[in-house]
Amino acid sequence: xxxxxxxxxxxxxxxxxxxxxxxxxxxxxxxxxxxxxxxxxxxxxxxxxxxxxxxxxxxxxxxxxxxxxxxxxxxxxxxxxxxxxxxxxxxxxxxxxxxxxxxxxxxxxxxxxxxxxxxxxxxxxxxxxxxxxxxxxxxxxxxxxxxxxxxxxxxxxxxxxxxxxxxxxxxxxxxxxxxxxxxxxxxxxxxxxxxxxxxxxxxxxxxxxxxxxxxxxxxxxxxxxxxxxxxxxxxxxxxxxxxxxxxxxxxxxxxxxxxxxxxxxxxxxxxxxxxxxxxxxxxxxxxxxxxxxxxxxxxxxxxxxxxxxxxxxxxxxxxxxxxxxxxxxxxxxxxxxxxxxxxxxxxxxxxxxxxxxxxxxxxxxxxxxxxxxxxxxxxxxxxxxxxxxxxxxxxxxxxxxxxxxxxxxxxxxxxxxxxxxxxxxxxxxxxxxxxxxxxxxxxxxxxxxxxxxxx
Numbered sequence: 001x002x003x004x005x006x007x008x009x010x011x012x013x014x015x016x017x018x019x020x021x022x023x024x025x026x027x028x029x030x031x032x033x034x035x036x037x038x039x040x041x042x043x044x045x046x047x048x049x050x051x052x053x054x055x056x057x058x059x060x061x062x063x064x065x066x067x068x069x070x071x072x073x074x075x076x077x078x079x080x081x082x083x084x085x086x087x088x089x090x091x092x093x094x095x096x097x098x099x100x101x102x103x104x105x106x107x108x109x110x111x112x113x114x115x116x117x118x119x120x121x122x123x124x125x126x127x128x129x130x131x132x133x134x135x136x137x138x139x140x141x142x143x144x145x146x147x148x149x150x151x152x153x154x155x156x157x158x159x160x161x162x163x164x165x166x167x168x169x170x171x172x173x174x175x176x177x178x179x180x181x182x183x184x185x186x187x188x189x190x191x192x193x194x195x196x197x198x199x200x201x202x203x204x205x206x207x208x209x210x211x212x213x214x215x216x217x218x219x220x221x222x223x224x225x226x227x228x229x230x231x232x233x234x235x236x237x238x239x240x241x242x243x244x245x246x247x248x249x250x251x252x253x254x255x256x257x258x259x260x261x262x263x264x265x266x267x268x269x270x271x272x273x274x275x276x277x278x279x280x281x282x283x284x285x286x287x288x289x290x291x292x293x294x295x296x297x298x299x300x301x302x303x304x305x306x307x308x309x310x311x312x313x314x315x316x317x318x319x320x321x322x323x324x325x326x327x328x329x330x331x332x333x334x335x336x337x338x339x340x341x342x343x344x345x346x347x348x349x350x351x352x353x354x355x356x357x358x359x360x361x362x363x364x365x366x367x368x369x370x371x372x373x374x375x376x377x378x379x380x381x382x383x384x385x386x387x388x389x390x391x392x393x394x395x396x397x398x399x400x401x402x403x404x405x406x407x408x409x410x411x412x413x414x415x416x417x418x419x420x421x422x423x424x425x426x427x428x429x430x431x432x433x434x435x436x437x438x439x440x441x442x443x444x445x446x447x448x449x450x451x452x453x454x455x
Contacts, residue, residue, distance in 0.1 A: 010362035022226025029232025033110030083193035112231035121148035173202035238273035261286035287337035289442035360448035375432035395424030
């Protein structure tokens with residue numbers, strides 16, 4: 001009952017103050033998601049045709065890139081087996097053609113920037129400036145109406161226009177998303193929870209292509225924003241990351257000079273060189289958001305292999321191991337806020353204190369439940385419709401473990417000079433889709449926190 005009251009209070013406070021956030025910059029990845037709901041019989045047939053033994057090899061360890069149909073199908077099985085999300089770049093043209101022929105059930109806005117822009121600008125009414133690598137008619141049409149802008153240069157002057165008014169017909173960047181439900185079975189694999197595998201099949205968002213309008217006008221754009229969310233680094237490799245990282249570092253220097261807090265939305269990054277480069281960059285960010293797979297991959301990169309294994313061993317994820325990992329990450333990088341989200345609960349480790357951190361997590365959990373329940377959130381009132389979704393009962397042992405270890409009360413405690421905030425999430429038993437839920441969580445929590453702070 002305590003959590004129900006805290007949920008209602010958090011929604012009311014943020015709903016009143018969300019307009020105080022100011023303008024948010026979103027960079028760098030926007031694309032189109034082609035969503036395929038997996039069918040067990042169809043997947044089984046495809047695996048057998050491709051060569052079951054070869055496919056199963058990749059169900060145990062993900063490749064760095066997809067270069068064959070066997071790697072694609074094996075990577076899908078890797079996600080099914082663990083109920084974990086993963087995303088890999090599809091390098092092979094024949095595999096891209098295979099995915100197109102396999103088809104999709106629906107097309108949606110994709111990319112962390114695109115999803116966040118539609119939520120923040122199209123639902124919350126928070127003005128956003130979004131980077132869209134390729135503005136095709138199809139891509140532009142997937143943006144909601146509202147306070148969503150892209151930079152356009154006309155007669156040497158910067159204008160901010162809605163993507164539908166940009167009037168370009170560039171390429172469509174398509175990512176193929178293979179969704180499965182909890183209990184989905186194929187051969188001896190059974191999904192412990194619903195999730196998806198993503199095959200990225202475009203050469204713009206996956207190489208972090210940055211538009212000229214954005215490069216040339218960045219200082220002017222930065223003068224008009226209050227917050228920034230950066231994403232899209234995950235598909236870079238040791239061969240191509242240096243140039244985009246130089247650009248990002250320059251953008252972060254401009255934002256930091258103007259005291260604009262920037263959040264990095266981490267995503268599964270197969271290339272260890274890039275993961276280490278992201279670690280080196282993290283000190284330039286105010287905040288980072290990640291899940292257990294992503295946090296484990298960072299722990300591996302800094303040599304904490306035992307801790308990485310602990311993060312992937314238990315369900316629900318051991319919160320004490322998560323806290324240890326977050327503390328190590330904070331101490332190594334100096335990042336001021338770490339937002340951890342997993343199925344069932346969220347944690348935030350901050351070098352500042354206040355109930356507003358926990359309340360922003362509650363608002364984010366409510367937004368995620370609304371998205372899972374309805375498929376698409378059309379207005380902020382839709383978020384209130386998730387109030388009747390039950391709080392996750394399986395998070396009770398997590399809360400008890402945090403209380404025993406750190407003396408947590410009402411989702412708040414102090415650990416080694418940091419504040420640790422915890423919330424149990426609301427679980428939708430049969431979600432309409434899982435795509436974009438992580439982006440909904442992270443952007444809602446980050447923006448919600450500053451709405452409360454500034455309100």
